[in-house]
Each structure stands twice: as structure tokens, then as C-alpha cells.
Amino acid sequence: MVKLNYRLKGTTLIETIVSMVLIVLIIAMVVKTMLQTEKVVGTEIKPYAAFLARVNIENAPRNEGSVEYTDEYSGLRIVKTLSCYKNISNLFLYEVDIVNSDNRLIECKKRIVSLYSIDNQPESE
Amino acid sequence: MKLKGGMLYYTLFLMIISVSVVSLIILRGYLFRTVFIDNEKSHELDLNNNSALELYKEGVDLFSVSDSCNLDLYNDSISFVGMKKEKWGIYDIVLSSARWKNLISSSAGLYGSDLDRGEDIALYLADQGINVSLSGATFLKGTCYVPSGILRPASAEGYPFIYKKLSTGEVKSSSKKLPAMDPEVEKSILSLFINIDTTQSFSDLAASGKNKFENSFLSKTVTYFEKSSISTGETTLSGKIILASTGTINIQPTSEINDIVVLARKIVIKDGFRGSLQAFALEAVEVGKNVRLIYPSTLAICQDKEKNIAGNNPHISIDENSDITGDVIVTTYDNSGSIIIGKKTSVSGQVYCSGSVDLSGNISGSVYCNSFRFSVGGSTYINHILNATIDFSKMPHRLSGIDAGGTNKTKSLIKWLN
Numbered sequence: 001m002v003k004l005n006y007r008l009k010g011t012t013l014i015e016t017i018v019s020m021v022l023i024v025l026i027i028a029m030v031v032k033t034m035l036q037t038e039k040v041v042g043t044e045i046k047p048y049a050a051f052l053a054r055v056n057i058e059n060a061p062r063n064e065g066s067v068e069y070t071d072e073y074s075g076l077r078i079v080k081t082l083s084c085y086k087n088i089s090n091l092f093l094y095e096v097d098i099v100n101s102d103n104r105l106i107e108c109k110k111r112i113v114s115l116y117s118i119d120n121q122p123e124s125e
Numbered sequence: 126m127k128l129k130g131g132m133l134y135y136t137l138f139l140m141i142i143s144v145s146v147v148s149l150i151i152l153r154g155y156l157f158r159t160v161f162i163d164n165e166k167s168h169e170l171d172l173n174n175n176s177a178l179e180l181y182k183e184g185v186d187l188f189s190v191s192d193s194c195n196l197d198l199y200n201d202s203i204s205f206v207g208m209k210k211e212k213w214g215i216y217d218i219v220l221s222s223a224r225w226k227n228l229i230s231s232s233a234g235l236y237g238s239d240l241d242r243g244e245d246i247a248l249y250l251a252d253q254g255i256n257v258s259l260s261g262a263t264f265l266k267g268t269c270y271v272p273s274g275i276l277r278p279a280s281a282e283g284y285p286f287i288y289k290k291l292s293t294g295e296v297k298s299s300s301k302k303l304p305a306m307d308p309e310v311e312k313s314i315l316s317l318f319i320n321i322d323t324t325q326s327f328s329d330l331a332a333s334g335k336n337k338f339e340n341s342f343l344s345k346t347v348t349y350f351e352k353s354s355i356s357t358g359e360t361t362l363s364g365k366i367i368l369a370s371t372g373t374i375n376i377q378p379t380s381e382i383n384d385i386v387v388l389a390r391k392i393v394i395k396d397g398f399r400g401s402l403q404a405f406a407l408e409a410v411e412v413g414k415n416v417r418l419i420y421p422s423t424l425a426i427c428q429d430k431e432k433n434i435a436g437n438n439p440h441i442s443i444d445e446n447s448d449i450t451g452d453v454i455v456t457t458y459d460n461s462g463s464i465i466i467g468k469k470t471s472v473s474g475q476v477y478c479s480g481s482v483d484l485s486g487n488i489s490g491s492v493y494c495n496s497f498r499f500s501v502g503g504s505t506y507i508n509h510i511l512n513a514t515i516d517f518s519k520m521p522h523r524l525s526g527i528d529a530g531g532t533n534k535t536k537s538l539i540k541w542l543n
Contacts, residue, residue, distance in 0.1 A: 016136045023143050031150065050165050050201070059170065091183055096542070112176035112198065114183045116242065116535070 048074055049098040049107035056080060057109045060094040060118050073099055082113075088114040160299065161352045162188060163228060170230035173198055177206040177221045178232060182239070184534030213348035214315040214386050215423050216340055216539060225483070232341060232543065237421065238307065238523025240490070240535035242474070247294060247517040249493040249529070251303045254507045256310040257497070260284050265292035267342055267491070267517030272508075274298035282501050294517075303493055304530030306456060306477060314405055314427040317388055321369050322348040327355050340364040342384075342542040359381065376402070384421075390436060394418075396444075401451075408436030412443040420473075421539045422451035423524065431460045439463075442484075443470050452526050453499075456481060460495055471521075475526045484510060489519035489531045492531055 016074060040120040056078055061067050067080045077099040084093040091114055129362040177196055181187055187194050188210045198204040206222075211218045213235065246543035247267025250257055258277045259265070261284030269276065269292050276296055278286035327349040330338070336358070340347045342365045354372040355379035366385040368374060372391040376382065378397035387404045394404070396413035404410050408478040410424045418424075426439045439462040442454055455462040462480035465470060470486035481498040492515050497508050523535045 011135065013133060016133070020136055020139050020143070024139070027143060027146055032145075034150070047161055050161070054168065061507065088183070088185060091180065091185075111172045111200065113181045116180055116183075117179065 005017060032111060045076065045100065049076055052076060052078055053096045053098050053107045053109040056096045057094070057111060059121050060092070060113045062118055064092070076106065077101075085112055092118070126437075147364070148151070150365065166225045166228055167230060170225060170228060171232075172474070173204050173206050173223040174221045174230055174232045177208055177223075178219065178234065178538075181208070181219055181221075182236070182536045182538070184536065206415055212316075213342075214317070214405070215310045215313065215425070215454075216403075216421060216525065218538070218542065220343075232541070234538040234541050235342070235421070236536040237539055238528040238533060239364040239535040240524045240526050241522065241537065242535045243528070243533040245517045246270065246491045246493075247292075247306060247488075247515045249491070250299055250497070251495045252299045252301050252506070253496055253508075255496070257510065259286050259291060259507045259510050261288050261512040262517065263512060264288065264322060264514045266294055267515070268297065268521075270293045270297050270299035272299055281506055281509050282504075284511060303479060303495060304479075306454070307528040310527050311427055311456060314425055315429050317367070318407070319387065319406055321367075321388065324348040324493070325349050327351040327368065328371075331358065331360065334533070337361040338363070338366060340366050346393070376400075376404075392424075406436070408439055409463075411443040412441075414444045415444050416444075416447040416449075418447075418451060420450035420521070422449060423454065425452070425454040428457045428464060438482075440465065443467055443472070445469050447471075448473075450474060450521065450524075452477070454478070454527070463498070464494075468473065473521055474524055475529070477527065477529060484513040484515075487514040487516070488523070489516055490524070490526075491515075491517060491520075491529075522525075 001021040039115060061080055061082050065080050068077060070077050079097040081095045082092050083116060085093040091112060094113045095108065097105055100106055140141065156396050161185065178196055187208060192211065196206045196208060198206060206221050206223045209220045209385065215237065215416040217236045219464050220231060220233040221234055233320040245267045246269065247265055250268040250271045256273060256275050256277055257271045258279035260279045274297050276291040278291060299349040302460065306424060314445040321503040325348060330350055332348055335476055338361065344365060346365050346367060352374065355370045356375040357377050357420065359379045361381040362368065362385050365381040367388060368385060373389060373391040373393060374387055376398055377393045378395055382400040382402050385402050387402055390407045391409045391471045392406045394412045394416050397415050399417040401419040401422045405425050405427065410426065412424065415491055421455045426441060439455055439457055440466040442453055443449065446469045452475045454474055455464055455478045457479050460479045462478060463478035463483065464476060464478045466485040466486040468485045471489060473489040475490050476482060476488055476492045478494040482492060483492040483499045484497060494528040497510055499506050499511065523537055
């Protein structure tokens with residue numbers, strides 16, 4: 001480490017320390033706000049919700065309507081809905097919604113499925 | 126007041142820590158965006174592509190106006206999928222692509238009419254006023270449409286019918302005309318013979334010393350043409366390639382051929398060849414012994430009503446011990462033409478002939494024809510089937526082919542092309 005062999009004005013150092021304290025305070029506030037926002041938006045749980053949606057979008061329910069259950073690990077609700085797609089016979093819109101305990105939608109995936117592919121899909125566990 | 130300059134180091138150290146924390150927060154956000162959001166969006170685009178292809182497979186008329194279209198899947202102005210269709214022989218190459226910002230996801234597949242979802246027709250013999258007679262070890266399984274809805278046991282060449290039941294499945298009356306083949310397929314075959322690209326010569330290519338030619342299905346079609354006859358020799362041809370000749374094309378067993386289209390006046394597939402191709406001829410397709418044509422393969426002769434595209438005595442003959450998975454088609458404007466299927470030869474798929482069929486082998490699928498005909502010595506038997514099997518239930522699952530009758534618009538995937 002290099003050693004300063006001249007003197008600095010104390011006021012410069014105090015200004016630096018004050019600005020540093022301000023910076024640290026601002027960073028702390030930003031981090032806190034971010035974490036709070038993430039909690040509200042559900043960013044923390046989003047990857048897991050996305051995983052749940054991905055797993056559930058693969059196999060569509062065999063009947064029209066909504067099926068709902070709760071994931072034991074995260075407490076997230078999984079809502080599967082199968083509805084008619086644009087009044088085309090044999091085609092359905094299949095939606096998977098992942099909802100948290102505050103009824104906030106965390107993740108949503110949808111795809112179009114045919115009656116034939118539903119009938120021929122592997123049995124879900 | 127004077128302070129020691131060393132305190133500045135602590136301040137600088139604190140500053141580095143702060144910068145690091147800020148950097149980590151920014152990096153975290155960036156990684157979350159690139160890894161998670163991009164990944165999720167990519168999955169969403171894949172789902173949109175699959176949804177668009179599902180619409181196509183279910184027979185929704187997406188390409189009635191042109192061969193390309195843009196779909197707003199959920200009417201939300203976000204889920205747009207661009208689709209494009211191109212004919213490849215009797216099959217369709219369908220490309221779907223979806224994008225979000227810089228992310229692009231595309232899927233391309235080869236599709237044909239879904240035979241699993243049509244009626245389980247084993248035999249459709251048009252009513253020409255002659256009942257069908259079964260002799261020897263003839264076995265029919267599946268729905269049979271025959272003249273007057275009658276199957277008769279008979280004896281031909283000393284072979285009486287050996288089974289107790291004439292068929293396993295429903296027997297119905299056929300009409301005087303064969304169910305029409307999908308007009309798009311016929312149009313597609315005939316269009317291949319018009320405007321053949323003659324710029325690239327096959328002989329020049331063979332002379333160049335290079336004997337391996339591959340072309341991706343996502344690229345433009347490459348045509349190798351020759352005015353005189355062609356022999357494939359030891360060439361490897363694969364992908365979106367058309368091999369065309371105004372003479373005869375001889376497919377040698379030493380060549381490696383996959384998925385290409387072959388166009389000629391006459392096509393001869395020599396003994397022992399193994400590969401997949403769609404062969405369209407004007408006059409004849411002759412398949413030798415021990416040939417194995419892998420799915421998806423097609424042997425076809427198609428003629429137009431104006432006789433612009435026609436040949437003499439159109440016929441497809443398949444010699445003994447061969448195995449074909451795909452379609453064998455002869456359609457002529459005057460109901461002439463024939464298909465001859467030799468002993469111990471099996472066809473898994475569809476046989477469609479507007480003329481007569483001489484069947485000595487096995488069909489795992491369907492036969493549509495105007496008559497059956499075979500000759501032994503000086504005798505000619507019409508609408509007799511001797512020692513042959515037509516079994517719809519043995520047709521391989523998820524096989525694609527052509528729609529006969531216009532009742533089945535559904536499509537199935539033959540293979541992915543990307």
C-alpha cells in the first residue's frame with residue numbers, strides 16, 4: 001500500500017465521509033425497496049411458479065372447465081382451464097394460471113390443444 | 126482541523142464495497158432478465174408455434190388464400206405466429222415462426238394426411254358391376270366397400286377360399302366411382318413436371334468427382350436434371366433435392382437416397398435398394414426384388430385431363446420380397462393404369478389405383494381401386510383376389526398419406542425438419 005507523505009485538509013475527508021454515508025444509506029434504501037417490491041410482485045417465487053406452469057401445461061385436463069389445486073411446497077394455487085377455442089370443434093384453449101395466496105397472478109401459460117391430442121396424451125401422474 | 130491522510134483509504138475501501146454492491150444488484154437484474162425471462166419467453170414462443178401447428182393439424186384452413194399467413198392466436202396482438210406451407214411431393218413442408226424482441230423460435234415439419242383419423246377402410250373397390258371373389262388364403266381386415274356390399278368365396282387356380290369368415294370388419298356397398306383423391310395432391314404432383322429447373326446437370330455433378338449432395342429442407346430446392354437417362358451409381362442424395370430426367374432414372378442399390386423427389390418418364394428401382402424417396406413417373410415405376418423403401422416414400426403416376434402430362438400404359442410394378450412404407454398411386458384420366466404387387470411383398474400405407482390392381486402380396490393399410498385383375502396361363506381373373514392380405518389394423522401408427530374421399534382434413538407429422 002502506498003503511504004501518503006503529505007497532508008490533506010480535514011474538511012475534504014469529512015465531505016467524502018458524509019457523501020459515502022449518504023451513498024450507503026441510499027443503497028440500503030434501494031435494496032430494501034427492491035426486496036419489498038420483489039415480494040409484492042412475486043419475483044422470488046416466479047421461477048418456481050414458471051416451473052409449475054411448465055410442468056402443468058404439458059398435460060391438459062380431459063374435460064372442459066376449471067381444475068384447481070394447491071402446491072404443497074410453495075402454497076401456490078394452480079388453476080387449469082380448458083375452454084372451447086374460437087368455436088372450432090375439437091380445438092380447445094388450455095390455460096394454466098399460477099396464483100399466490102393473495103390471489104395475485106404470478107405466472108400464466110396457454111396453448112391450443114386438440115381433442116385428439118388430449119385423448120392421446122400420456123396419463124399424467 | 127487536520128486529519129491523517131490514511132483515513133482516505135478507508136473511505137476509498139467503502140466506496141469500492143458500495144460500487145461492488147451496486148454492480149451485483151445490476152448484474153442480478155441482468156441475469157434474471159437474460160436467463161429467466163428470455164428462457165420463459167422462448168418457451169412461450171415454442172408453445173405458440175406448437176399451437177399454430179395444432180391448428181394446421183386439425184384441418185383449419187389456414188392457407189386458403191396464400192401459402193403463408195400470420196395468426197394472432199389469442200387475439201391479444203402479442204401471440205403472433207407466421208406460417209408458411211410448401212408442397213414436397215404429396216406431403217407438406219410447414220414452417221411456423223414466432224418472435225419476441227430479438228428472440229425467434231421456429232419449427233418446420235413434414236406433414237401428410239393423418240390416416241389414423243380416417244375411416245378404417247381396408248378395401249374400396251368401385252362398383253363396375255362385378256362382385257369381388259376371394260380365393261385361397263385371402264384375408265381382409267377393416268371396413269370393405271365392395272360392389273353390392275357382397276364378398277364371395279371362390280376357387281381360383283385350384284385354391285379354394287380357406288377361412289370361415291370372408292372378412293373381419295364391416296362390408297358396405299361401394300359407389301361406381303372411386304373416392305376422389307385430394308385434388309391438392311394431384312395438382313402438386315402435376316406441377317412438379319411443369320417448369321423443371323434444367324440449369325444444373327446431374328452428369329456434370331457426377332463428373333465433378335463429388336458424390337455426396339445434401340440440401341436442407343429449409344433451403345431452396347435444388348434440381349439436378351438430365352435429358353438422357355440417369356443412373357444414380359454410388360451417389361448420396363439427401364434432403365430437398367429433385368432428380369429429374371426426360372428419360373429413365375435407374376436407382377442403384379449402391380446409392381444412398383433419402384427424402385428426395387425423383388421425376389422421370391420411367392423410374393427403375395434396382396434390386397436390393399434401400400432408402401426413402403418420392404418417385405413420380407409419367408409411364409412406369411418398376412421396383413425390383415428385395416427393395417426396401419422407408420417411410421415416407423411414394424411411388425406415383427399421375428396424368429392430367431388435358432393429356433399434357435401423360436404416358437403410355439401407365440403402371441407401377443413391385444417385384445417379390447420388397448417392403449414399401451408409404452403410398453403407391455396411379456391416377457389416370459381414362460381409368461387405365463395398373464399396380465402389380467408381387468408375392469411376399471408388403472406395402473404399409475395406401476394403394477390407390479384408378480385402374481386395376483394385381484395383388485399377390487400383403488397390404489397393411491388400404492387399397493382403393495376400380496378393379497382387381499390377374500392372369501395365369503391363358504386365364505384372366507377380374508375382381509378375384511388370390512392369396513393376398515389387406516389388413517388395415519396392421520398399418521403403422523401415425524402414418525401419413527393422402528386423403529381419399531375428402532372426409533379427412535386432419536394432418537399428422539411425418540418428421541421434424543429442423
